[in-house]
Amino acid sequence: xxxxxxxxxxxxxxxxxxxxxxxxxxxxxxxxxxxxxxxxxxxxxxxxxxxxxxxxxxxxxxxxxxxxxxxxxxxxxxxxxxxxxxxxxxxxxxxxxxxxxxxxxxxxxxxxxxxxxxxxxxxxxxxxxxxxxxxxxxxxxxxxxxxxxxxxxxxxxxxxxxxxxxxxxxxxxxxxxxxxxxxxxxxxxxxxxxxxxxxxxxxxxxxxxxxxxxxxxxxxxxxxxxxxxxxxxxxxxxxxxxxxxxxxxxxxxxxxxxxxxxxxxxxxxxxxxxxxxxxxxxxxxxxxxxxxxxxxxxxxxxxxxxxxxxxxxxxxxxxxxxxxxxxxxxxxxxxxxxxxxxxxxxxxxxxxxxxxxxxx
Numbered sequence: 001x002x003x004x005x006x007x008x009x010x011x012x013x014x015x016x017x018x019x020x021x022x023x024x025x026x027x028x029x030x031x032x033x034x035x036x037x038x039x040x041x042x043x044x045x046x047x048x049x050x051x052x053x054x055x056x057x058x059x060x061x062x063x064x065x066x067x068x069x070x071x072x073x074x075x076x077x078x079x080x081x082x083x084x085x086x087x088x089x090x091x092x093x094x095x096x097x098x099x100x101x102x103x104x105x106x107x108x109x110x111x112x113x114x115x116x117x118x119x120x121x122x123x124x125x126x127x128x129x130x131x132x133x134x135x136x137x138x139x140x141x142x143x144x145x146x147x148x149x150x151x152x153x154x155x156x157x158x159x160x161x162x163x164x165x166x167x168x169x170x171x172x173x174x175x176x177x178x179x180x181x182x183x184x185x186x187x188x189x190x191x192x193x194x195x196x197x198x199x200x201x202x203x204x205x206x207x208x209x210x211x212x213x214x215x216x217x218x219x220x221x222x223x224x225x226x227x228x229x230x231x232x233x234x235x236x237x238x239x240x241x242x243x244x245x246x247x248x249x250x251x252x253x254x255x256x257x258x259x260x261x262x263x264x265x266x267x268x269x270x271x272x273x274x275x276x277x278x279x280x281x282x283x284x285x286x287x288x289x290x291x292x293x294x295x296x297x298x299x300x301x302x303x304x305x306x307x308x309x310x311x312x313x314x315x316x317x318x319x320x321x322x323x324x325x326x327x328x329x330x331x332x333x334x335x336x337x338x339x340x341x342x343x344x345x346x347x348x349x350x351x352x353x354x355x356x357x358x359x360x
Contacts, residue, residue, distance in 0.1 A: 002357035004258065004290040004321025005350060007031060007330070008093060009041040009079075011050065012067060015328050017041075018050065018075045019067075021082075027327060028082050034330060034342045035350030038089040038360075040162055040230075040323065041079050044148060047100045047109045051076040051156070055147045060112055080157055089356060091160040091230050092152050097167025098145065099131035106132040116141050118174040121194060128171035136170035136244075137180050137205060142212050149216065153223050159360065160228030161220060165262060168209040168216075169233070169243040172196045175205050197241055206244040213255050228359055232260040232292055232323070235274055236281050251285050257359045260323045264294035268306045275313060287357075290314075290321040295329025295341065303334040304344030311349045320357050 009017050009027070017027035018041065031039065043050045048065035051074055057063045068075060076092065083090045098118075101107025106125055110117050110132065118126035118133040126133045134141045149161055163169075173196050175181075184192045184204060193201050217229050231250065239245035239261075250256050261278065265271045271293070278289060293310055295302060307324075314322050324330070330342040337344075345351075 001352065001354050003315070003354040004038060004323065004356060005036045005354055006038040006040060006091075006260075006290060006321065006323030007036050008292075008323065008326040009039055010095070010326050011042045011045045011065070015326060017327060018079070021073070021078045024075070024079050024082050028079075028086055028088060030330075030342070031327065032086045032088060034346055035352075035354065036088065037354055037356055038091060038159070038323075039079070039083055039327075040091050040093040041076065042095045043076055043092040043152060044094040044096050046096065046102065047107050049148065051152070053148065053151060055144075055151045059144060061108065076152070076156060084157070089159040089360060091162050091228060092156075092158055093162045093164065093232075094145075094149060094167050095164060096131070097163055097165075097169060098134050098136040098141065099129070099166045100134050101132045102130060103132060109134065113140075116144075117177075118170060119177045120173050121176045121196075123176070126171060126174045128173065131166075133171065133174060135174065135177055135180070136168060136212075137175055137208050138177075146212075146216055146219065150219060150223065153220055153227060158227065160230050160257070162230040162232060163213075164232040165234045165239065165243060165245070167231075168212050169239075169245050170205065170209065172202060172205075172242055172244060175201075180205075202241065202244065203246075206240060206246040206249075209244050210246050210249055210253075210255070213250060214253070217255050226359075228257045229255070230258045230260065231256045232262060235261045235263060235277070248281055251282055251288060256288065258290055258320060259288055260290050260292045262292040262294070262325075264292065264297040264325070266298040266300040266302065268309050271306070271310055272313060275317070279317065286317050286319050289319045290323055291319070292323050292325055294325045295332065301329075301332065301334050303337055304339070304341050304348075307341055308344065308348050321354075
C-alpha cells in the first residue's frame with residue numbers, strides 16, 4: 001500500500017533524537033521498525049538552525065544552535081544519511097518560521113534587526129503563542145527565511161521542505177508597522193482598520209503570505225523539481241482568521257504538494273469533526289491531506305484506540321496518510337492501556353510496509 005506515515009522530530013529538550021549520532025541511529029531504527037517512512041526533523045528553532053548555516057553567518061547570527069557549537073557535528077546531514085539508509089524520507093521542518101524567540105524582547109534576532117519586528121496597533125512587539133514574531137510582511141524578513149530554506153535545498157539531499165503554523169504565517173494582530181500601513185493606505189486610500197479581523201485587512205495580508213509561498217515554491221522547484229512542498233498549518237478557517245494562512249487558496253492553486261493541518265484534538269469525536277470540516281472545505285483535494293495528530297492534546301494523552309481509528313478514517317477518505325507529533329510519544333503507554341502506541345501500530349495498521357504516495 002501507499003501511505004504517508006510521518007513523525008515530527010523536535011529539538012532538545014522535547015526529544016533526545018538529535019543529541020548525538022548514536023541517538024539518531026537509535027531513533028531511526030525504532031521508527032523503521034514501527035513502520036514509519038518519513039521524518040520531519042526540526043532545522044529552525046528558537047532563532048537558531050540545527051545545521052551549520054552560512055546564511056545565518058552572513059546575517060551576523062550564530063551558524064548553528066548553541067548545543068552543537070564546537071561539537072563539529074551537522075545533525076541534519078547525519079539524520080539524512082541514516083534515514084536514507086533505512087528508506088525513510090527526510091523533510092526538514094522549519095518549526096519557528098517567522099517567529100524568532102520565546103523571549104519577550106525578541107531575542108538575538110531582533111536585538112540585531114529591530115526593523116524586522118512585527119508590531120501591533122500599540123506599536124509594541126507582537127507576542128503570540130508565547131513567541132516573539134518577525135514581520136512576515138517585510139521583504140527583508142521574507143528574503144531571510146527564503147535564504148535559509150533554499151540553503152537547505154541546495155546543500156542537502158532532502159526530500160522536501162516544510163512550514164507549519166508559523167510559516168508562512170503572521171498573527172492577525174500584526175501588520176501595524178509604518179511600512180505595511182502605508183502600503184495598505186496606498187492601495188485602498190484608507191488606513192488599516194482597528195479591527196484586526198476586518199475581512200479586507202485579513203485577505204490583503206493573507207495574500208502577501210500566499211504570494212511568498214508561491215514564489216518560494218517556484219524557487220525550490222527551480223533547484224530540485226521533485227522536492228515535496230509540505231505545509232502544516234492550523235486547521236481552516238481558524239488558520240486564515242488568526243494566522244493569515246489562506247490554506248484553501250494554497251491547496252486549490254497547487255502551492256502545496258502535501259498539507260498536514262494540525263488536527264490536535266483530545267478525543268476521536270472531535271478529531272472526526274475536524275476531518276468532516278476538511279471534507280467540506282477541500283472537496284476534491286483530500287488526497288493531498290495527511291493530517292497532523294498530537295499524542296497529547298489539550299493536556300490529555302490520547303490512546304491507541306483513537307490513533308488506530310484516526311488512521312482508519314483517513315484511509316477510508318482516500319487521504320494520503322498522517323503525521324504524528326512527536327516521536328517521543330510513541331514510547332509512552334497511554335492511561336488505562338498495557339502497551340505503547342508504537343506497539344499498537346506495529347501489531348495493527350502499520351504491520352506492513354507502506355510506500356510513499358505521489359508526489360514522493
